[in-house]
Amino acid sequence: MKDLLTIDQLGASGIDEIMQAADAMAEVCARPVPKVPALKGRTVASMFFEDSTRTRTSFETAARRLSADVLNFSASSSSVNKGESLRDTVETIEAMGVDAIVVRHRSSGAPQQIARWAKASVINGGDGWHAHPTQSLLDVYTIREEGRRFDGLNIAIVGDISHSRVARSNVAAYRALGANVTVVAPPTLLPPHVETLGASVSHDLDAVLADTDVLYLLRMQRERMDQALVPSLGEYHRAFGLTLDRARTLPASSLIMHPGPMNRGVEISPEVIDDPRVRVLNQVTNGVIVRMAVLYLVLSSAAGGSAP
Amino acid sequence: MITIIRNAQIGPDGDKADVRIENGTISAIGDLGEVAGAHELDGSDAVVVPGFVDLRAHLREPGREEAETIATGSRGAALGGFTAVVAMPNTDPAIDSPGAVRDLRALAEGASCEVVAAAALTVGRAGALLTPMGELAAVGVRIFSDADRTVSDTGLMRRIMEYATGLTAVAGGEPIVLSHHCDDVHLSAGAHMHEGEWSTHLGIRGVPREAETIMLARDIALARKTGCRLHVPHVSAAESVAMIAEAKADGLAITADVTVHHLVFTDADCASFDPVFKVTPPFRTEVDRAALEAGVLDGTIDAIVTDHAPHEPHTKEFPFDEAPPGVIGFETALGALLTDTDVSLGRIVEAMSIVPAQIAGIGERHGRPIAVGQPANLAVVDLDHEWSVDGSAMASRSHNTPWHGRVLRGAVRHTIFEGDVVVDGGEAQR
Numbered sequence: 001m002k003d004l005l006t007i008d009q010l011g012a013s014g015i016d017e018i019m020q021a022a023d024a025m026a027e028v029c030a031r032p033v034p035k036v037p038a039l040k041g042r043t044v045a046s047m048f049f050e051d052s053t054r055t056r057t058s059f060e061t062a063a064r065r066l067s068a069d070v071l072n073f074s075a076s077s078s079s080v081n082k083g084e085s086l087r088d089t090v091e092t093i094e095a096m097g098v099d100a101i102v103v104r105h106r107s108s109g110a111p112q113q114i115a116r117w118a119k120a121s122v123i124n125g126g127d128g129w130h131a132h133p134t135q136s137l138l139d140v141y142t143i144r145e146e147g148r149r150f151d152g153l154n155i156a157i158v159g160d161i162s163h164s165r166v167a168r169s170n171v172a173a174y175r176a177l178g179a180n181v182t183v184v185a186p187p188t189l190l191p192p193h194v195e196t197l198g199a200s201v202s203h204d205l206d207a208v209l210a211d212t213d214v215l216y217l218l219r220m221q222r223e224r225m226d227q228a229l230v231p232s233l234g235e236y237h238r239a240f241g242l243t244l245d246r247a248r249t250l251p252a253s254s255l256i257m258h259p260g261p262m263n264r265g266v267e268i269s270p271e272v273i274d275d276p277r278v279r280v281l282n283q284v285t286n287g288v289i290v291r292m293a294v295l296y297l298v299l300s301s302a303a304g305g306s307a308p
Numbered sequence: 309m310i311t312i313i314r315n316a317q318i319g320p321d322g323d324k325a326d327v328r329i330e331n332g333t334i335s336a337i338g339d340l341g342e343v344a345g346a347h348e349l350d351g352s353d354a355v356v357v358p359g360f361v362d363l364r365a366h367l368r369e370p371g372r373e374e375a376e377t378i379a380t381g382s383r384g385a386a387l388g389g390f391t392a393v394v395a396m397p398n399t400d401p402a403i404d405s406p407g408a409v410r411d412l413r414a415l416a417e418g419a420s421c422e423v424v425a426a427a428a429l430t431v432g433r434a435g436a437l438l439t440p441m442g443e444l445a446a447v448g449v450r451i452f453s454d455a456d457r458t459v460s461d462t463g464l465m466r467r468i469m470e471y472a473t474g475l476t477a478v479a480g481g482e483p484i485v486l487s488h489h490c491d492d493v494h495l496s497a498g499a500h501m502h503e504g505e506w507s508t509h510l511g512i513r514g515v516p517r518e519a520e521t522i523m524l525a526r527d528i529a530l531a532r533k534t535g536c537r538l539h540v541p542h543v544s545a546a547e548s549v550a551m552i553a554e555a556k557a558d559g560l561a562i563t564a565d566v567t568v569h570h571l572v573f574t575d576a577d578c579a580s581f582d583p584v585f586k587v588t589p590p591f592r593t594e595v596d597r598a599a600l601e602a603g604v605l606d607g608t609i610d611a612i613v614t615d616h617a618p619h620e621p622h623t624k625e626f627p628f629d630e631a632p633p634g635v636i637g638f639e640t641a642l643g644a645l646l647t648d649t650d651v652s653l654g655r656i657v658e659a660m661s662i663v664p665a666q667i668a669g670i671g672e673r674h675g676r677p678i679a680v681g682q683p684a685n686l687a688v689v690d691l692d693h694e695w696s697v698d699g700s701a702m703a704s705r706s707h708n709t710p711w712h713g714r715v716l717r718g719a720v721r722h723t724i725f726e727g728d729v730v731v732d733g734g735e736a737q738r
Contacts, residue, residue, distance in 0.1 A: 085625035107627030108511040109581025129511030168511060191508040
């Protein structure tokens with residue numbers, strides 16, 4: 001595996017391979033000194049064309065625990081504005097000598113383009129509305145850590161499916177592992193032909209809650225209000241937010257997950273945030289573990305890596 | 309200077325003969341024997357056809373000479389067998405005044421093909437004020453278009469159409485042609501590809517077919533009311549083909565064109581995120597592509613165009629949603645049609661020479677029969693020649709061809725423009 005760009009490239013066996021590696025990384029992270037020399041001498045560049053402190057910090061922490069050097073590149077303005085093409089930017093970073101590039105970009109497909117140009121490994125840290133494979137992998141790890149089997153598991157993803165890379169990648173990952181996925185949103189927040197993603201569709205959260213094993217809430221972007229996709233955040237919360245009443249309907253054995261950061265009072269009521277079924281901090285912890293596994297697998301497929 | 313094309317097939321269905329050209333005219337056809345001092349062109353295993361006419365091309369000059377110039381653009385056109393191209397007015401400044409038309413014609417002197425100026429419908433293509441259409445018609449403009457912009461103001465579009473119907477006399481007896489890009493900008497805002505399964509999978513905002521069909525329905529209704537001569541450029545949706553067929557059946561004076569690339573590619577080609585597959589209107593589905601091809605074959609779609617749209621090479625290295633739309637198309641048009649579609653050479657001659665020449669108001673010079681006394685605007689094409697497309701090897705200053713790396717069967721061997729050999733054995737002469 002030179003690059004990690006999408007979940008689709010992995011399939012069930014590829015996901016499983018990363019989960020096995022992540023188990024080893026979890027053991028590393030549990031040590032008093034959670035650091036191994038596996039990627040010593042390797043350089044990982046984080047190229048973030050879109051701000052994301054959480055994802056960047058998670059990747060950089062993962063790289064440092066494997067003893068890789070981290071090179072940090074931020075470019076919030078567009079290539080067009082700088083008069084430089086995406087390729088120019090990538091070639092500049094590569095010329096500094098990097099072994100892997102973690103790319104976060106506003107534009108769908110940018111990591112695919114970069115992977116065509118770069119000799120270094122490319123890891124997709126989230127592109128546009130397209131894909132966010134490491135998020136999906138950490139979510140799979142979190143569900144798996146609870147001892148749940150994906151085969152036949154009922155997972156509901158609630159929120160702005162249309163503009164969500166997390167939704168696309170998570171549907172792909174859960175479906176690959178045999179889970180039943182339902183996406184729950186008003187029609188304006190569903191992309192056209194959403195059924196071709198492989199998920200069932202519902203506009204009624206209350207109707208699906210009782211049969212839900214994993215309730216996955218997406219962040220509702222406030223800018224969607226400007227586009228008349230929903231009338232107001234209040235109306236969205238009443239119809240699609242996890243309220244106390246809905247939390248009571250949700251089975252006791254269910255998990256509540258969210259990619260963060262959470263909008264209190266929008267996708268989740270403040271009084272539900274501390275519900276024992278919420279796994280948001282586990283997701284953050286597992287994010288480092290899974291990204292260690294991805295970095296290790298991607299970089300050890302090239303020569304020079306040693307086992308952790 | 310006498311030029312003789314030796315031993316070529318005369319037209320898509322004709323017999324073999326030699327063609328003698330002098331003083332810009334075909335002077336003899338037959339078994340002509342040796343002519344001392346004549347420039348000889350090999351026509352064996354090739355067909356002489358009227359030079360192609362492109363109803364829609366972006367030559368970028370004046371204003372964006374780093375992407376294309378009239379010299380490089382017309383050279384590429386000649387290499388593709390075109391003897392005339394209609395230059396879209398989305399230059400900088402826009403072609404929206406008689407002075408701008410004269411400047412463009414001055415720039416086009418010595419070009420490798422005839423450059424026909426289309427003028428803007430609205431001043432600066434801003435969609436607010438009429439251009440001096442009467443004065444523009446008086447200096448010979450026959451096609452008006454705001455290029456890739458839509459006149460969203462329905463009241464303004466009605467007035468443009470009405471005004472144009474009064475210009476037939478000043479235009480020499482043929483009605484002014486209004487070529488209007490159909491796009492409901494409220495439906496297409498922020499979109500970069502066709503709205504469908506692929507846009508959903510790729511996470512790219514899509515433009516629905518209705519952005520085209522709603523505006524086309526408006527234009528057809530207004531054309532019906534005003535009696536203007538409407539041309540629908542670069543049709544992309546299956547429903548649009550049906551609407552145009554229905555309007556024609558109703559007796560409306562409406563014509564339409566499709567690009568070569570919309571006859572070949574679909575939205576699935578965007579899956580690579582390579583912005584060379586980003587065009588306006590977007591590639592739609594196989595259902596649409598097939599309907600467009602059927603529309604060409606049954607005559608609903610009158611003309612095939614390149615919509616040649618050069619962009620500096622680095623712009624295709626932008627992310628998909630930041631890259632400008634458009635592909636270059638002169639040099640690949642014939643080969644792509646012969647290789648990737650069911651359109652025959654006979655239909656190509658109609659739809660990419662005879663009919664567009666008439667629509668562009670140059671039918672007395674281009675798209676003529678291959679006969680003695682006719683103007684010598686000709687292409688000699690080898691239907692069996694296979695060649696590998698290399699974007700960087702083209703005459704254009706830009707390389708954005710979606711056929712890069714593909715093998716096409718069918719190539720232009722010679723092009724004769726106003727009696728001069730502008731392409732000889734596949735090599736440009738100007």
